[in-house]
Amino acid sequence: MQVLKFGGTSVGKPERMRQVAQIVTNDAHSKIVVLSALSGTTNALVAIGGALALADKEDAKTKIDSLRAHYAAFIEDLLSTKEKAAEAKAIIDEHFEFLRITLKISFNEALNRDILAQGELMSTKLFTLYLEEIGVNAKLLPALEFMRTNEEREPDLELITEKLEAILAKESDASIFITQGYICKNHKGEIDNLQRGGSDYTASLIGAAINATEIQIWTDIDGMHNNDPRVVDKTFPIAELSFNEAAELAYFGAKILHPASIWPAQKRGITVRLLNTIQPEAKGTVISTATTSEDVKAVAAKDGITAIKIKSSRMLLAYGFLRKVFEIFENYKTPIDMITTSEVAVSVTIDDDTYLNKILIELEKLGTVEVDRNQTIICIVGNFVAERKGVVNNIFEALSTIPIRMISYGGSRHNISLLTDEGFKVEALRNLNAHLFDL
Numbered sequence: 001m002q003v004l005k006f007g008g009t010s011v012g013k014p015e016r017m018r019q020v021a022q023i024v025t026n027d028a029h030s031k032i033v034v035l036s037a038l039s040g041t042t043n044a045l046v047a048i049g050g051a052l053a054l055a056d057k058e059d060a061k062t063k064i065d066s067l068r069a070h071y072a073a074f075i076e077d078l079l080s081t082k083e084k085a086a087e088a089k090a091i092i093d094e095h096f097e098f099l100r101i102t103l104k105i106s107f108n109e110a111l112n113r114d115i116l117a118q119g120e121l122m123s124t125k126l127f128t129l130y131l132e133e134i135g136v137n138a139k140l141l142p143a144l145e146f147m148r149t150n151e152e153r154e155p156d157l158e159l160i161t162e163k164l165e166a167i168l169a170k171e172s173d174a175s176i177f178i179t180q181g182y183i184c185k186n187h188k189g190e191i192d193n194l195q196r197g198g199s200d201y202t203a204s205l206i207g208a209a210i211n212a213t214e215i216q217i218w219t220d221i222d223g224m225h226n227n228d229p230r231v232v233d234k235t236f237p238i239a240e241l242s243f244n245e246a247a248e249l250a251y252f253g254a255k256i257l258h259p260a261s262i263w264p265a266q267k268r269g270i271t272v273r274l275l276n277t278i279q280p281e282a283k284g285t286v287i288s289t290a291t292t293s294e295d296v297k298a299v300a301a302k303d304g305i306t307a308i309k310i311k312s313s314r315m316l317l318a319y320g321f322l323r324k325v326f327e328i329f330e331n332y333k334t335p336i337d338m339i340t341t342s343e344v345a346v347s348v349t350i351d352d353d354t355y356l357n358k359i360l361i362e363l364e365k366l367g368t369v370e371v372d373r374n375q376t377i378i379c380i381v382g383n384f385v386a387e388r389k390g391v392v393n394n395i396f397e398a399l400s401t402i403p404i405r406m407i408s409y410g411g412s413r414h415n416i417s418l419l420t421d422e423g424f425k426v427e428a429l430r431n432l433n434a435h436l437f438d439l
């Protein structure tokens with residue numbers, strides 16, 4: 001069985017959704033199709049939740065009405081039979097009725113997550129309806145029945161596997177299953193989600209749970225590019241990546257993949273293919289255990305980073321100092337991305353600054369603390385073998401005009417990371433493109 005995930009732009013217009021139907025019915029493979037919400041929907045739902053949080057009901061209502069109008073036009077174009085059009089209208093009526101009720105009840109975080117789930121719930125129902133209309137036998141599997149997270153808000157792969165196996169064991173006649181990306185239930189049984197862009201993660205988790213033959217991530221670009229196409233003009237798709245390389249790129253800002261979406265596939269050794277819905281014949285990117293030999297494969301950047309330096313004259317003699325530093329971050333469940341040390345100081349970076357103030361109060365007990373906000377990690381990914389000379393030299397030549405705050409090299413052979421101020425990101429990515437890829 002394969003897993004095929006289609007992102008927001010792949011289902012964002014009626015003609016795109018029809019094309020997705022073509023892709024999923026193109027061969028006889030049995031498959032689970034994971035869908036995102038129609039493009040723009042989750043942003044709209046975030047904005048509705050934001051207005052409700054501010055108790056601005058009028059603004060929330062305007063936003064709900066405008067989203068409803070978008071869906072009304074969408075279904076009118078998507079479905080051609082009267083019967084299915086009426087069913088589609090009943091579906092959107094039900095979900096928008098729920099959104100209207102949120103205007104009348106008290107707002108809280110759990111309700112906000114219910115609101116955020118409406119996009120994927122609608123897209124999957126509408127797609128299933130369209131497949132029915134064109135005579136394709138497909139079965140909707142509600143993700144809320146099997147996608148689970150634990151107390152840490154991390155997916156519980158064991159429980160997901162158990163639940164999904166039980167559901168699939170009862171389904172013998174369908175060969176196309178449709179389910180929602182992004183949404184799940186948490187350990188308390190409330191509706192939750194896998195964070196923005198989480199449908200990729202859903203696809204990978206389902207792939208691992210059913211031991212899929214392949215996981216395909218269909219999006220609006222022909223695979224993982226060597227650099228961020230949103231800021232650099234000349235970029236090109238990379239034919240092959242190893243799991244480690246893809247994981248580093250996803251984690252360090254390549255938006256095409258959710259930051260955590262590689263590990264489930266990697267755990268089971270399931271090939272991931274990145275493909276383009278608009279150009280289905282393009283080769284895309286294959287992510288697998290295979291490692292190819294090039295030096296530099298790609299560059300990515302992750303914004304919104306905070307750098308923290310802890311200086312202590314006692315560090316020189318004090319073993320256990322780093323443990324104390326790390327413990328503070330651990331206590332506040334805040335992951336560290338980069339770390340560099342000297343004899344008297346240690347610098348770390350974090351991207352989740354929810355508990356920053358509390359962390360700083362504790363760190364100040366260990367030494368002098370300096371904080372730099374609005375930093376960017378520039379990550380260069382490839383297969384860096386220590387004996388190959390010149391790679392690092394090329395990188396520094398490319399970045400000769402960029403002030404670099406931290407450097408991390410040698411932690412793994414797949415990644416060289418540098419920290420700079422956000423204002424230098426575009427220049428850094430463009431210079432690296434010119435120097436490392438001759439573009």
Ligand code: ADP
Pocket residue numbers: 006007008009010036197218219220221223224225226227228229230253254255256257300
């Ligand atoms: P989807 O809605 O299908 O999940 P996303 O918008 O999340 O799509 O991801 C695809 C987008 O990721 C592309 O349109 C592109 O702008 C962006 N992107 C950023 N970095 C890269 C990269 N290195 N390679 C390809 N796409 C990238």
Ligand code: ASP
Pocket residue numbers: 007008036037042043119181182195196197198199200
């Ligand atoms: N719809 C969700 C989002 O926009 C999840 C996804 O598209 O992957 O973040």
Ligand code: MG
Pocket residue numbers: 007197200255256257258
């Ligand atoms: Mg995405």
